[in-house]
Amino acid sequence: MSEQEIVTDVVIVGAGPVGLFAVFELGLLDIKCHLIDILDKPGGQCAELYPEKPIYDIPAFPEISGQELTDNLLKQAEPFGPTYHYNRMVNEIERQDNGDFIVKTDAGETFRCKVVVVAAGGGSFQPKRPPVPNIEAFENQSVFYAVRKMDDFRDHDIVIVGGGDSALDWTLNLAPLAKSLTLVHRRDSFRAHTDSVNKMRALVDEGKINFELGQIASLEGENGQISAVNIKNADGEKSLPATRLMPFFGLTMKLGPVANWGLNLHENLIEVDTEKFATSEKGIFAIGDINYYPGKLKLILSGFHEAALMAQAAKKIIHPDEKVVFQYTTSSTKLQKKLGVK
Amino acid sequence: MHIYVTDHNGKEHELEALEGWRVMEVIRDWGLPIKAECGGACACATCHVFVDPDWQDKLHAASDEEEDMLDMVPDVKDNSRLSCQILMSEELDGLKVSLAPSAKPDAEVA
Numbered sequence: 436m437s438e439q440e441i442v443t444d445v446v447i448v449g450a451g452p453v454g455l456f457a458v459f460e461l462g463l464l465d466i467k468c469h470l471i472d473i474l475d476k477p478g479g480q481c482a483e484l485y486p487e488k489p490i491y492d493i494p495a496f497p498e499i500s501g502q503e504l505t506d507n508l509l510k511q512a513e514p515f516g517p518t519y520h521y522n523r524m525v526n527e528i529e530r531q532d533n534g535d536f537i538v539k540t541d542a543g544e545t546f547r548c549k550v551v552v553v554a555a556g557g558g559s560f561q562p563k564r565p566p567v568p569n570i571e572a573f574e575n576q577s578v579f580y581a582v583r584k585m586d587d588f589r590d591h592d593i594v595i596v597g598g599g600d601s602a603l604d605w606t607l608n609l610a611p612l613a614k615s616l617t618l619v620h621r622r623d624s625f626r627a628h629t630d631s632v633n634k635m636r637a638l639v640d641e642g643k644i645n646f647e648l649g650q651i652a653s654l655e656g657e658n659g660q661i662s663a664v665n666i667k668n669a670d671g672e673k674s675l676p677a678t679r680l681m682p683f684f685g686l687t688m689k690l691g692p693v694a695n696w697g698l699n700l701h702e703n704l705i706e707v708d709t710e711k712f713a714t715s716e717k718g719i720f721a722i723g724d725i726n727y728y729p730g731k732l733k734l735i736l737s738g739f740h741e742a743a744l745m746a747q748a749a750k751k752i753i754h755p756d757e758k759v760v761f762q763y764t765t766s767s768t769k770l771q772k773k774l775g776v777k
Numbered sequence: 778m779h780i781y782v783t784d785h786n787g788k789e790h791e792l793e794a795l796e797g798w799r800v801m802e803v804i805r806d807w808g809l810p811i812k813a814e815c816g817g818a819c820a821c822a823t824c825h826v827f828v829d830p831d832w833q834d835k836l837h838a839a840s841d842e843e844e845d846m847l848d849m850v851p852d853v854k855d856n857s858r859l860s861c862q863i864l865m866s867e868e869l870d871g872l873k874v875s876l877a878p879s880a881k882p883d884a885e886v887a
């Protein structure tokens with residue numbers, strides 16, 4: 436765990452489209468940001484759920500895909516040098532006596548900032564848990580949804596379940612160090628890169644790994660340690676000896692720690708006003724899909740508007756003595772300098 | 778036209794459906810709990826239902842895209858379908874489905 440404190444003006448929880456645009460609006464007002472997201476990439480729902488699908492209601496873009504929108508937002512934010520922290524969850528936000536906030540992640544970092552912007556969208560993306568009795572009791576001890584340290588899998592009997600790229604990639608990566616490895620999938624067809632599927636089939640043919648058709652039915656083991664994974668398929672049940680299990684069924688959004696930050700909620704959404712998009716806690720703002728106010732529309736364009744107004748209010752907290760002059764990017768040389776326009 | 782939806786507690790609901798609506802939309806708009814987090818884009822698999830065996834063959838077969846998405850369902854069965862991929866039409870008047878555990882709005886995650 437790192438003891439070092441990262442000091443910045445603003446911490447943005449969530450690097451979805453709205454969090455990304457907030458970097459731009461805050462940047463124009465000379466405010467520096469760090470963004471934290473549990474995903475391994477920026478773009479939130481746009482990048483995780485529909486990167487290839489076209490969006491038709493972004494002003495001035497008759498058609499743009501989720502991924503293109505994300506790439507453009509990153510480019511637009513770039514002049515302001517934001518720092519992105521991926522693969523970590525924001526767990527805690529604590530107010531200090533001097534008004535600063537301390538923000539803590541599950542990766543052990545601590546951030547100190549003057550303003551927190553919650554742009555947590557539909558909640559944090561978390562792995563889907565198979566509905567197998569008692570699976571919780573084994574999680575993070577012998578059942579894992581991600582590989583943090585490859586060595587934790589060395590010389591183990593590994594069972595991997597799923598048919599997508601994560602399942603295939605980890606099958607290939609872990610095969611050389613496993614004592615045994617079995618891939619379990621509901622059908623003999625995979626929605627992963629052809630190259631990975633071919634490599635996996637080659638390993639099966641060479642007898643280095645096993646492939647089983649089926650689904651997890653139950654687990655055996657005690658004290659957090661599994662000893663077998665029972666699968667069922669058309670032929671009935673089968674027991675696979677296993678000391679490590681990795682289910683890969685993709686991600687789903689869950690509100691997560693947002694509910695524990697002491698903010699007033701309205702049916703799992705954070706209540707804000709429509710002037711500043713401030714929450715019930717001074718210095719904490721909420722923008723994008725995560726907030727609620729009368730008339731709220733969960734649209735990207737609404738989130739962009741919210742980011743602009745929030746930035747004005749955040750400015751007054753971060754630089755209370757500076758007077759904010761309203762300016763256009765088209766005509767203000769000051770703003771253009773910040774944007775690096777030559 | 779109507780569909781019959783069995784909820785997570787085993788209770789059956791008769792819901793009015795309109796031609797051209799997705800079964801997911803019918804379920805959601807009548808207020809039954811279904812996560813359907815991608816809003817019908819065949820991108821999340823959280824609108825998973827089990828189709829009554831009597832009705833399984835009356836539905837058009839799942840597209841490749843739907844089959845691929847069904848891989849993301851942790852509790853898939855032979856009669857699993859994504860309800861956002863079933864469009865209501867006269868022939869489906871009386872369709873029976875039940876909500877799958879993995880379609881619960883607060884579906885348990887790690």
Ligand SMILES: Cc1cc2nc3c(=O)[nH]c(=O)nc-3n(C[C@H](O)[C@H](O)[C@H](O)COP(=O)(O)OP(=O)(O)OC[C@H]3O[C@@H](n4cnc5c(N)ncnc54)[C@H](O)[C@@H]3O)c2cc1C
Pocket residue numbers: 448449450451452453454471472473474478479480481484485489490491492523524525526554555556557558559560691692693722723724725733734735736738814815816818820
């Ligand atoms: C299939 C589909 C189609 C859509 N089509 C349109 C459309 O045509 N037009 C439109 O305007 N909108 C559309 N939307 C909605 C649009 O995608 C959302 O309004 C938008 O993504 C909201 O952006 P956001 O930044 O508020 O949140 P999100 O995109 O949800 O991003 C929030 C991010 O915060 C992260 N996060 C949350 N909590 C934490 C935490 N505690 N720690 C770390 N990270 C956390 C999440 O992992 C996530 O990456 C569509 C949505 C879907 C699913």
Ligand code: FES
Pocket residue numbers: 801813814815816817818819820821822823824846859860861862
């Ligand atoms: S609603 Fe997402 S796949 Fe059906």
